[in-house]
Amino acid sequence: AVDKMPLPQIDGLDQSAGLRRVAGNRQLYLHLLRQFVEEETGAAARAGVALDEGDFQTAERIAHTLKGAAGSIGFVDLQSAAMRLEMAIRARDEWRSQLADLEIELGQVVAALRAGLAELGRPEAGAKADDALLERLAALLAIGDGDALGYFLEHAPRIRACFPDGACVPFEQALNGFDFVSALGALRELARAYGKKLPEDSR
Structure with missing residues (x-):
């Protein structure tokens, strides 16, 4: 009954795109959503620290990784925000405002994901x-x-x-x-x- 497994309903999450990338495997998709929360929650903060230290290479890599992770599960707006930050860092221009935008977007996504996943995580049996x-x-x-x-x-x-x-x-x-x-x-x-x-x- 894997294909009937419930998925969290989250604004801004293109589930059909995310599911297509995992050939419709809902179990794997849920795993990726949880993994995203674990690994990417602090991405904007980590990029900010790297930028403050003048480590543009690390900051660009963090933005690039976040862009890929967000895209693969279907968070299109977050993917765009991460891409804009990545390009701004590469150009060494306007990255502060792009980082601020990304922080807001990522915060909203993570909060919505945590809430949606917690909703699913309630035990159904004794x-x-x-x-x-x-x-x-x-x-x-x-x-x-x-x-x-x-x-x-x-x-x-x-x-x-x-x-x-x-x-x-x-x-x-x-x-x-x-x-x-x-x-x-x-x-x-x-x-x-x-x-x-x-x-x-x-x-």
Whole structure:
């Protein structure tokens, strides 16, 4: 039922363009939206720091990366704002005003994305089903099974909803890096911290 997976309704997000780029895979698209929030939230601030230090090369690279990320998921206005900043930095002209515009645009996008994703992240089922999801994920990680990432992506909104906002980030970073040992450790820590039961590893 991947193609029926709900997506956040966000002003300024061209979902059909974003979905076309991932061949209609809603699960992957949601993953990209979450990844965007994690990786690009501070992009304008990072570019500002680089510009203040006179490091035009780094600032241009940050704007370029943001332009690509925004474009690939369908934030057209943000993509344009990042492109204008990139060109202004390259020309060493008017970049302060372009940076100010970008900061506003990025702030609005991130706030809307966080709200839309949080809306989706509410658990649809009781705690029992969610505990079973966590147990299955832990079991896949314990045997170093490559399916662990796919399983997590498939059930990400419900797994994330088991924990407070942002608590899953260290776990997800380890999992995205295919570091299953660290990911399992992080998942166990989360389970302990928030009173979820995970079976102990069989030795």
